[in-house]
Amino acid sequence: MKIGYMGVTSTFVVPDDLDALTRHPKASQPGEPINLHHTQCHGCGDDAPEGLHIKIFAGDGFTVRARMLVEPRMEGGPGQIHGGILATAFDEVMSHLPLLVGGHCVTAHLQVDFAAGIPVGSTLYFEGRLLGRQRRKLYTEVVAYLADPLVDAGAEAVASGRALFVKIDSARHYAETLANSKAAEQISRRRG
Numbered sequence: 001m002k003i004g005y006m007g008v009t010s011t012f013v014v015p016d017d018l019d020a021l022t023r024h025p026k027a028s029q030p031g032e033p034i035n036l037h038h039t040q041c042h043g044c045g046d047d048a049p050e051g052l053h054i055k056i057f058a059g060d061g062f063t064v065r066a067r068m069l070v071e072p073r074m075e076g077g078p079g080q081i082h083g084g085i086l087a088t089a090f091d092e093v094m095s096h097l098p099l100l101v102g103g104h105c106v107t108a109h110l111q112v113d114f115a116a117g118i119p120v121g122s123t124l125y126f127e128g129r130l131l132g133r134q135r136r137k138l139y140t141e142v143v144a145y146l147a148d149p150l151v152d153a154g155a156e157a158v159a160s161g162r163a164l165f166v167k168i169d170s171a172r173h174y175a176e177t178l179a180n181s182k183a184a185e186q187i188s189r190r191r192g
């Protein structure tokens, strides 16, 4: 198995020659929830009992806003969120950004910077932004705060993440695994 991408550890570099971005006509309006995934999704699904239950909303332009309660089951270091849980939350929040321009994507590269410990019991607020698109590649970033930056201009950033998403043909991408999904019926119905 190769390490990284094409045998090289990939890094996150947004290219200069980006394609123009256009909001998809069916994209959620600013303030509206985005229900991109299915109800069993570990990140946002309401019916995933051990999921993160992140609430994600469209923001202005090519942005999203989200929030998540840091529950005791998410603990890593004493009294603080597990770093892998935060990485999962970042992946989830950023994975909703490509929907603003349309099409299904998967994460190809994800990186996280942890700036401060995040206490169990806090609510995390996320601001995600689409940085650009080049062909099938979408470049995104997210910042997490312990207060809502919309209402508290002094909210301090505690972590940030960047991810590269690649557009896929979802029917083909999940063809061999869809049957294993608890939400198989729901997803097939959605596709018509």
Ligand SMILES: CCCCCCCC(=O)SCCNC(=O)CCNC(=O)[C@H](O)C(C)(C)COP(=O)(O)OP(=O)(O)OC[C@H]1O[C@@H](n2cnc3c(N)ncnc32)[C@H](O)[C@@H]1OP(=O)(O)O
Residues within 6 Å of the ligand: 004, 005, 010, 011, 036, 037, 038, 091, 092, 095, 105, 106, 107, 108, 109, 134, 135, 136, 137, 164, 166, 168
């Ligand atoms: C219902 C929806 C749920 C969504 C869940 C939330 C998001 C997730 O967590 S998804 C789960 C984790 N991700 C995955 O499982 C993805 C696994 N990987 C793959 O399937 C493939 O590698 C995939 C689709 C990303 C790319 O493969 P493929 O379609 O063959 O495209 P490929 O031609 O290799 O790459 C396309 C472009 O992306 C670039 N690229 C791909 N991977 C990387 C990488 N890791 N780093 C940098 N660039 C990359 C390529 O260089 C290429 O660029 P260019 O247009 O300049 O030539």
